[in-house]
Structure formats: C-alpha cells, structure tokens
Amino acid sequence: MLAIIGGSGLTQLSNMEIERREVVRTPYGEPSGALAFGRVCDEPVVFLARHGYGHTIPPHLVNYRANIWALKQAKATGIVSVASVGGIRADLAPGTLIVPNQIIDYTWGRKSTFFEGGDTPVRHIDFTEPYDETLRHRLLAAIAAAGDSAMDGGVYASTQGPRLETAAEIDRLERDGCDIVGMTGMPEAALARELELPYAAIGVVVNYAAGRSSSAHGIHFDDIELVLQESMVRVRAVLEGLCHV
Ligand code: HPA
Secondary structure, three states: OEEEEEOOOOOOOOOOEEEEEEOOOEOOEOOOOOEEEEEEOOEEEEEEEOOOOOOOOOHHHOOHHHHHHHHHHOOOOEEEEEEEEEEOOOOOOOOOEEEOOEEEEOOOOOOOOOOOOOOOOOOOOOOOOOOOHHHHHHHHHHHHHOOOOOEEOOEEEEOOOOOOOOHHHHHHHHHOOOOEEEOOHHHHHHHHHHOOOOEEEEEEEEEEOOOOOOOOOOOOHHHHHHHHHHHHHHHHHHHHHHHHO
C-alpha cells in the first residue's frame, strides 16, 4: 500500500474513495492529522496532509517523526511526497513538475532521527541516494501516462522556513548546486529511510525562487495560489495513474 503525503494545495485527494480515517498515536507524538485510508483506481492508498487538514502546521513544526512512524505502522510500503517548491534554475518556471534525485538539508532544530538515546542503539543510515530510484521511476512513468511531463532529477534544497529566502540565500543555494527549494523535504526523506520505507517526491514549482523572477516586487502569494490550484489538478491525475505503471 502506497502512502501519499500531500503538501500545500493538496490536503485531500478528490479522486480517492475514503473508506476510513484513523487517528494514530505514536511514541513520537501525534501525526499532522488522521490517516485517510481508501482507494485510488482500486489500489489501497493511505493519505496524510503534511500541514494538517486545515493547513495550520508550518514546515518547522510538522511532526515528521510521528507522520513517518504512523505510515509505517499503517503498513505503507512506500511514500510519495507531494511538495510545492520554488524554482532556482532559470528553466524551472512556475508550473513545472520535477522528480528530484538529491537533497541538501539546510534545516535546523528539527527532530530528525528515530535513533536518539534511550534503549535504541544508534544507527547510521546510508543516504547517498536519498530518494528511491524505483519509486522515482514509477512516478515519472505515471507523469508520462497522464500526458504530462516533468524534470527527471534535480537537487532539492530543504530550508527552514516558514519565511521565504533572501535573494542572496538563493544565490548561495544555486552555488551549492540546488535546483529547487522547499521547506519540508528534510527530515522527512531521512526518516523514511530510517524505517526502510522507499520514498520519492513530486515537486511542483509554484514560484521563481527569491530574486529569480523578472518582477521587481518579490514573490506574490496570489500568483503562487493560482499555480498551486492549477498544478494540483495535474498532480491528482498523476497519482491516479500510479497504479497503472
Ligand atoms: N522557497 C521555499 N519553499 C518554497 C518556495 C520557495 O520559494 N516556494 C514553495 N515552497
């Protein structure tokens, strides 16, 4: 059973027949919301809205450990994350879909491991390839099957938020080799790896990153909202097609 973590603009799957909702407690506290179990094109799926169903939990306060733990406990066999991002590279315009293959973590102060103290022996996971290649290719195939297109690969910069970046910060991320920037990729990806859950993400570029647009007035949230709404229709079509690939 695939798990889908929906980000901004995707707090529910309109094409998902929900069979039951389950409030799960974990040793790490409460997940962002109840898990929604159902079917997408007749395949079992569990859905979780990363920021809560009313979009009230900011990126730095998401209980990533509880979310991943709850999905594992629910017997998910893989996680597809949907995340809105800013485009750093010039060709990553709003509306572009991207399936990243690398990540750099700029977050701080987040609970980022299940292995800390107590009776749990320390474990160091291999994280050379942070995203699962098989699941990444399944996502790419589903995007193609939906008649859509996406950038295959790219480096995701995970920033702390909730504020957007300065232009100089984006310049630095670009020098670091980052292509897109978002606030939730980490520690989510690493926690999934710790629990041996294959993890891949579909990034939806909703704005040019700070200082990257020709507009002199910074980033407009009305514009983001519009792109989000349009793009999530496409993302839903992609998720619907996942069971065919
Ligand atoms: N920066 C960080 N996170 C984001 C952005 C951005 O420009 N757009 C959407 N999520």
